[in-house]
Amino acid sequence: MTRCRLCGSAALASVVDLGATPPCESFLAADRLDQPEPAYPLHLRVCTDCWLAQIPPLITPEETFQEYAYFSSYSTSWVEHARTFVTDAVRRVGLGPDAFVVEVASNDGYLLKHVVDRGIRCLGIEPSVNVGAAARDAGVPTLTEFLSPQTASAVRAEHGPADLVVANNVYAHIPDVVGFTEGLRALVADDGWVSIEVQHLLTLIEENQYDTIYHEHFQYYTVASAARALASGGLTLVDVELLPTHGGSIRLWARPDEVAGEPSRRVAEVLDREKAAGLQELSGYAEFSARVAKVRRDLLRFLIDVAERGETVVGYGAPGKGNTLLNHCGIRPDLLAYTVDRNPYKHGRFTPGTRIPVLPPERIAADRPDYVLVLPWNLRDELVEQLSFVHEWGGRLVFPIPELSIVEVKP
Structure with missing residues (x-):
C-alpha cells in the first residue's frame, strides 16, 4: 500500500505488523484440509496527513461476503443492542408510519426485524447471499447487493429516499470509502439522518484490542478521521455516542451538508479525548506494537x-x-x-x-x-x-x- 485510500497521501507510518494470515472468516471444510490455504499480510498503518488507520486492500469484499459465516442473531446481547437502537432512533428521528428505513449490511435481519415489528417500511441491503436469504425468511425485505452510488440511486428511484440510513459495523469493511459514503448520501433524504456504528480506534489502541485487525476491516476510525470520511460524500457529522459494543465503538450521526448545522458538544469532547491520547501524532501509536x-x-x-x-x-x-x-x-x-x-x-x-x-x-x-x-x-x-x-x-x-x-x- 503506497497511498492513503481517503486523502491520497503517501505519508503512511507503521502501527503494527501481524505477519500473514488467511481471511478470518474462511473456515475450512474437512475436505479442504489437505489443500493450500492463501495468507495475506496484515500490517496496520496510519496516514499522518488525515490520520486514517488502514491496511492494504489485499482481498475484495466480493471474496469475503458472497458466502458469509457470521450471523448476528446468534448473539443475544447484540440483538438486544439492536432493539434498543431502533427504539431510540424512532424517537430521535421521529419515524412515523410513513417513514422509510434502509440498513446497509443488514446481515440476517437482526436489526430491521425490530423495524418490521413497528410497522415501519424498511429495506436491507446485504451482499451475502446466505445471510440475506435468512433475513428474507425472517420477514425482512432484503436486497442482495453491495452498496455503491449506483445501487443507492436505484433503491432511491424504486423506494424513495430514506428517512434513516443505518450502517452498523460495515464502514470499516469497504475499501472504497468515498464511493460507499456517496452511496449513503444517495440513499438518505435531503433532510434525513445517517447512523453508523464502528469500532473506535481510541479504545482499540488503549485496550490492546489488536485481534479486531483483520482483512475484512480495511480501516479503523477515530471520530476525527470518520468526520473526514463522511465529508467526502457530502455528509456532516452532527453527533457521536460512545458505546461499549465490540470493546468500544462510536455511533456517528450524520446529515446531508445542507441541513446539518453545528455538531453537538459531544463531538468536540471526543475529539479532545483523541487529541489528548496522541492519535493525531505518531506518539499515540508508538507503544502499541x-x-x-x-x-x-x-x-x-x-x-x-x-x-x-x-x-x-x-x-x-x-x-x-x-x-x-x-x-x-x-x-x-x-x-x-x-x-x-x-x-x-x-x-x-x-x-x-x-x-x-x-x-x-x-x-x-x-x-x-x-x-x-x-x-x-x-x-x-x-x-x-x-x-x-x-x-x-x-x-x-x-x-x-x-x-x-x-x-x-x-x-
Whole structure:
C-alpha cells in the first residue's frame, strides 16, 4: 500500500505488523484440509496527513461476503443492542408510519426485524447471499447487493429516499470509502439522518484490542478521521455516542451538508479525548506494537504451562477476531484442542490457518475441560453468565484481551 485510500497521501507510518494470515472468516471444510490455504499480510498503518488507520486492500469484499459465516442473531446481547437502537432512533428521528428505513449490511435481519415489528417500511441491503436469504425468511425485505452510488440511486428511484440510513459495523469493511459514503448520501433524504456504528480506534489502541485487525476491516476510525470520511460524500457529522459494543465503538450521526448545522458538544469532547491520547501524532501509536507482542507471549506461556501440567484447554466462540489472535500467536490443536460456537454453519469446519476444529457448544459440558479460552472477549458479561456451568467441575474462563485474565465463575 503506497497511498492513503481517503486523502491520497503517501505519508503512511507503521502501527503494527501481524505477519500473514488467511481471511478470518474462511473456515475450512474437512475436505479442504489437505489443500493450500492463501495468507495475506496484515500490517496496520496510519496516514499522518488525515490520520486514517488502514491496511492494504489485499482481498475484495466480493471474496469475503458472497458466502458469509457470521450471523448476528446468534448473539443475544447484540440483538438486544439492536432493539434498543431502533427504539431510540424512532424517537430521535421521529419515524412515523410513513417513514422509510434502509440498513446497509443488514446481515440476517437482526436489526430491521425490530423495524418490521413497528410497522415501519424498511429495506436491507446485504451482499451475502446466505445471510440475506435468512433475513428474507425472517420477514425482512432484503436486497442482495453491495452498496455503491449506483445501487443507492436505484433503491432511491424504486423506494424513495430514506428517512434513516443505518450502517452498523460495515464502514470499516469497504475499501472504497468515498464511493460507499456517496452511496449513503444517495440513499438518505435531503433532510434525513445517517447512523453508523464502528469500532473506535481510541479504545482499540488503549485496550490492546489488536485481534479486531483483520482483512475484512480495511480501516479503523477515530471520530476525527470518520468526520473526514463522511465529508467526502457530502455528509456532516452532527453527533457521536460512545458505546461499549465490540470493546468500544462510536455511533456517528450524520446529515446531508445542507441541513446539518453545528455538531453537538459531544463531538468536540471526543475529539479532545483523541487529541489528548496522541492519535493525531505518531506518539499515540508508538507503544502499541510492544503491547501486542506481550499479549502473544503471555497467552502462549499460559497454554504451554497448562499442557505440560496435563490439563486441558478448549475455546469458546469462533469469531473473526479469534482467528487473528490464533494465527498471530501460532496456536494449534496441541494447545487448543477445539473451540465451540453457537452458529451451526461453523460446526464440523476448522479455523483458517490454525486448523482448530469448531464443534457445538454442548461439547464443553461433555468434556469438562480445566480451562475455556473465550475468544469473543467483547461479550464478556454475556459469556460469563452463559458459561457459569463450568464451575460444576472447577473449570475456569480465560480472557486474552486486553491482558491475560483467569476467571473463576460462580453458579
